[in-house]
Amino acid sequence: MAILVTGGAGYIGSHIVDLLIRKGYETVVVDHLAAGHRQAVHPKAAFYEGDIRSQDFLNSVLSGERIEAVFHFAASSLVGESMKNPLHYYDNNVLGSLNLLKALDTHKVKQLVFSSTAAVYGEAKSQPIQEDAPLKPASPYGETKLAIERMLHWWAQASGARFVSLRYFNAAGAKASGGIGEDHQNETHLIPIILQAALGKRESVSIFGDDYPTKDGTCIRDYIHVEDLAEAHLLALRYLEAGGKSNVFNLGGSKGISVKEVIETAAEVTNRWFKVTIAPRRSGDPAELVASSEKARSLLNWQPKKTSIRQIVEDAWSWHRSHPDGYPKS
Numbered sequence: 001m002a003i004l005v006t007g008g009a010g011y012i013g014s015h016i017v018d019l020l021i022r023k024g025y026e027t028v029v030v031d032h033l034a035a036g037h038r039q040a041v042h043p044k045a046a047f048y049e050g051d052i053r054s055q056d057f058l059n060s061v062l063s064g065e066r067i068e069a070v071f072h073f074a075a076s077s078l079v080g081e082s083m084k085n086p087l088h089y090y091d092n093n094v095l096g097s098l099n100l101l102k103a104l105d106t107h108k109v110k111q112l113v114f115s116s117t118a119a120v121y122g123e124a125k126s127q128p129i130q131e132d133a134p135l136k137p138a139s140p141y142g143e144t145k146l147a148i149e150r151m152l153h154w155w156a157q158a159s160g161a162r163f164v165s166l167r168y169f170n171a172a173g174a175k176a177s178g179g180i181g182e183d184h185q186n187e188t189h190l191i192p193i194i195l196q197a198a199l200g201k202r203e204s205v206s207i208f209g210d211d212y213p214t215k216d217g218t219c220i221r222d223y224i225h226v227e228d229l230a231e232a233h234l235l236a237l238r239y240l241e242a243g244g245k246s247n248v249f250n251l252g253g254s255k256g257i258s259v260k261e262v263i264e265t266a267a268e269v270t271n272r273w274f275k276v277t278i279a280p281r282r283s284g285d286p287a288e289l290v291a292s293s294e295k296a297r298s299l300l301n302w303q304p305k306k307t308s309i310r311q312i313v314e315d316a317w318s319w320h321r322s323h324p325d326g327y328p329k330s
């Protein structure tokens with residue numbers, strides 16, 4: 001039996017595939033490569049290039065492979081982009097997930113781990129955020145992820161399937177021993193943007209707003225190392241394999257770091273000068289998102305190891321320095 005990973009050629013998915021293979025799981029990746037990279041997929045994984053919005057594509061993959069569980073990463077995932085093009089987010093995320101669930105029903109696959117997000121909370125009233133906090137997304141991206149969580153709930157109830165929804169906070173870093181890392185076209189994420197500026201590949205870093213009601217006026221986020229995220233996925237799979245009921249978990253390092261603090265850390269780690277400017281706020285950005293991950297710690301026995309922002313930036317820096325242009329273009 002194998003594990004299906006949708007979006008396994010992407011940043012986070014490729015780290016989970018790498019871990020699954022190292023743990024001896026047979027792994028099948030589907031990805032249409034619009035945002036992912038063929039070179040990011042572990043050579044021991046079976047790879048099928050295609051779009052999860054195509055029922056024929058999914059049926060052909062699921063007919064040929066014996067799948068016991070799915071990690072569902074394939075999605076569009078940028079808050080700012082979703083504010084400008086909300087319908088694309090409904091199309092790719094909601095329609096893609098609906099299509100996937102239909103195919104899983106046809107092929108009687110009953111365990112799924114979903115990549116949800118802190119963006120389902122919007123502007124939370126208190127921090128750190130627990131899983132039972134009000135769900136009020138501030139962007140179409142967050143809305144689509146919440147819609148998928150609700151769809152999973154009703155799907156599981158009707159079909160007898162079980163799922164774990166993992167609400168990640170800000171994924172960052174790269175596999176410490178190298179080979180895979182973050183390479184998004186038209187990068188919008190803070191840490192890679194800073195490191196590209198440190199490499200001289202960008203003129204400057206813009207801070208999107210320094211007038212938020214936070215300690216230094218810049219947005220606060222909770223950065224979580226991608227290798228710790230990968231461990232949490234493995235634990236979620238084992239939880240489902242052991243008969244665990246459908247559940248939702250936050251995954252974060254539980255430390256609030258401001259945009260200015262990330263920039264300062266990156267300047268220390270890289271020991272390079274880069275220009276920083278203040279720009280207007282980016283629409284859809286909540287002021288602060290910090291996780292309470294107590295539930296994942298106690299029910300999944302998750303123990304994130306690389307929780308300092310310095311270590312996260314160091315691992316990201318070694319990837320960016322060794323791959324200044326990202327994955328080789330073939």
Ligand SMILES: NC(=O)c1ccc[n+]([C@@H]2O[C@H](COP(=O)([O-])OP(=O)(O)OC[C@H]3O[C@@H](n4cnc5c(N)ncnc54)[C@H](O)[C@@H]3O)[C@@H](O)[C@H]2O)c1
Nearest residue numbers: 007010011012031032034035036051052074075077115171
């Ligand atoms: N990066 C973060 O900080 C973060 C935080 C919370 C949640 N998430 C979620 O984690 C998941 C992975 O994020 P990421 O940063 O690795 O993004 P990514 O863009 O690097 O990876 C997504 C992958 O899915 C593929 N994909 C997208 N739509 C597809 C489709 N219709 N059919 C087939 N493949 C498709 C892309 O080609 C890409 O390889 C996403 O669901 C995202 O919403 C990410």
Ligand SMILES: O=c1ccn([C@@H]2O[C@H](COP(=O)(O)OP(=O)(O)O[C@H]3O[C@H](CO)[C@@H](O)[C@H](O)[C@H]3O)[C@@H](O)[C@H]2O)c(=O)[nH]1
Nearest residue numbers: 077079117118119169170188189190193206207208219285
């Ligand atoms: O050039 C930049 C880029 C970002 N930021 C700020 O840095 C913070 C982090 O931004 P970014 O790295 O783009 O991440 P988020 O918008 O917080 O979203 C990420 O984290 C979410 C969970 O919190 C996930 O759901 C999303 O998929 C993922 O992109 C935000 O306050 C941004 O306003 C800047 O100031 N300048």
